[in-house]
Amino acid sequence: xxxxxxxxxxxxxxxxxxxxxxxxxxxxxxxxxxxxxxxxxxxxxxxxxxxxxxxxxxxxxxxxxxxxxxxxxxxxxxxxxxxxxxxxxxxxxxxxxxxxxxxxxxxxxxxxxxx
Amino acid sequence: xxxxxxxxxxxxxxxxxxxxxxxxxxxxxxxxxxxxxxxxxxxxxxxxxxxxxxxxxxxxxxxxxxxxxxxxxxxxxxxxxxxxxxxxxxxxxxxxxxxxxxxxxxxxxxxx
Numbered sequence: 001x002x003x004x005x006x007x008x009x010x011x012x013x014x015x016x017x018x019x020x021x022x023x024x025x026x027x028x029x030x031x032x033x034x035x036x037x038x039x040x041x042x043x044x045x046x047x048x049x050x051x052x053x054x055x056x057x058x059x060x061x062x063x064x065x066x067x068x069x070x071x072x073x074x075x076x077x078x079x080x081x082x083x084x085x086x087x088x089x090x091x092x093x094x095x096x097x098x099x100x101x102x103x104x105x106x107x108x109x110x111x112x113x114x115x
Numbered sequence: 116x117x118x119x120x121x122x123x124x125x126x127x128x129x130x131x132x133x134x135x136x137x138x139x140x141x142x143x144x145x146x147x148x149x150x151x152x153x154x155x156x157x158x159x160x161x162x163x164x165x166x167x168x169x170x171x172x173x174x175x176x177x178x179x180x181x182x183x184x185x186x187x188x189x190x191x192x193x194x195x196x197x198x199x200x201x202x203x204x205x206x207x208x209x210x211x212x213x214x215x216x217x218x219x220x221x222x223x224x225x226x227x
Contacts, residue, residue: 041219042218042220093158100147100209103149103164104215108157109157111156
């Protein structure tokens with residue numbers, strides 16, 4: 001069974017440019033998460049989806065970040081415009097449900113560099 | 116505010132040696148605690164998960180312990196291998212919520 005798929009794996013853009021990341025969760029996983037991970041830090045939750053509904057987006061900087069999960073399967077995370085401080089790894093994870101007893105399975109991440 | 120603190124921040128050991136990583140947390144009410152291994156350039160992968168009633172859990176050469184009274188956990192790695200070089204992240208779940216609180220991780224380097 002395929003794991004969580006993310007693309008691209010690496011992205012280099014100039015500041016003020018837009019960028020988008022794509023995530024395809026494990027088949028059958030209703031809950032999808034986007035995390036931001038800075039170097040030497042643990043992941044920080046940006047947004048959590050339950051099917052197509054964003055149930056926790058309190059940590060998403062909504063002035064420049066947006067996300068969608070149409071049809072409740074794959075998801076995209078967008079930044080527009082990108083800033084230097086957005087350079088980080090963006091991780092996508094999925095789990096069978098919302099309960100904390102369910103394990104979250106992580107994708108390999110997208111490493112974003114903003115120059 | 117829920118917090119997870121890990122120590123040491125980084126560690127270098129010789130191949131074949133054992134090591135122990137520490138995790139202290141303030142998450143309450145507690146649901147479970149996980150240890151994740153994150154190889155460079157990869158996403159975290161779960162090693163162990165422990166609930167309130169479990170005080171030890173093994174996965175091969177990895178053994179995690181949990182003291183829910185003192186809110187401390189440790190991850191012991193036996194007979195380390197070069198492939199153990201990675202970041203080890205302690206993650207705690209709050210009861211009733213799917214949001215996880217992540218530690219900053221311990222960067223382990225196993226040297227030949």
